[in-house]
Amino acid sequence: MTASSSAPADPVHALYVEHHGWLQHWLRRKLGNAxxxxxxxxxxxxxxxVSGMAARIEQPRPFLVTVAKNLVIRHYRRRVLExxxxxxxxxxxxxxxxxxxERLIVLESLQAVDQVLDALAPKAREAFLLxxxxxxTYAAIAQRLGVSMTSVKRYLMQxxxxxxxxxxx
Numbered sequence: 001m002t003a004s005s006s007a008p009a010d011p012v013h014a015l016y017v018e019h020h021g022w023l024q025h026w027l028r029r030k031l032g033n034a035x036x037x038x039x040x041x042x043x044x045x046x047x048x049x050v051s052g053m054a055a056r057i058e059q060p061r062p063f064l065v066t067v068a069k070n071l072v073i074r075h076y077r078r079r080v081l082e083x084x085x086x087x088x089x090x091x092x093x094x095x096x097x098x099x100x101x102e103r104l105i106v107l108e109s110l111q112a113v114d115q116v117l118d119a120l121a122p123k124a125r126e127a128f129l130l131x132x133x134x135x136x137t138y139a140a141i142a143q144r145l146g147v148s149m150t151s152v153k154r155y156l157m158q159x160x161x162x163x164x165x166x167x168x169x
Contacts (some may be wrong), residue, residue, distance in 0.1 A: 011054040128159035
């Protein structure tokens with residue numbers, strides 16, 4: 001008996017060998033871009049490794065597709081956010097355009113805030129955006145969301161707590 005046949009197989013390695021090619025092909029068909037498909041397939045397996053769940057996955061392909069879809073959504077949201085920022089910078093006069101290092105820091109910060117907001121419950125996220133982007137009062141937010149002002153306060157506390165934790169990180 002060889003050493004490789006007596007030792008238990010690494011579940012991540014087995015999952016990768018068995019499904020990476022399939023996942024990359026699936027992503028390439030969905031995205032129409034081999035480079036993005038390769039990056040997202042790679043990131044999918046990195047997420048599996050970090051999660052420590054490889055040995056417990058019962059349905060590998062549906063699991064991998066779910067992880068990959070979430071990464072695709074995150075990728076496109078990041079791209080939209082980046083383009084919106086670049087469009088805003090393009091409207092600035094040359095003397096107000098921040099240097100590239102500053103733009104990178106702003107983009108990374110925007111992406112981090114976007115992830116924090118995405119993790120919030122929908123009404124908490126909406127309350128935060130209404131308060132900070134539209135400048136609505138608690139009463140106006142409560143009316144718009146169809147909730148009490150106490151709920152609005154609770155939603156905003158949740159959102160502010162997450163933003164504060166992000167600032168500490």
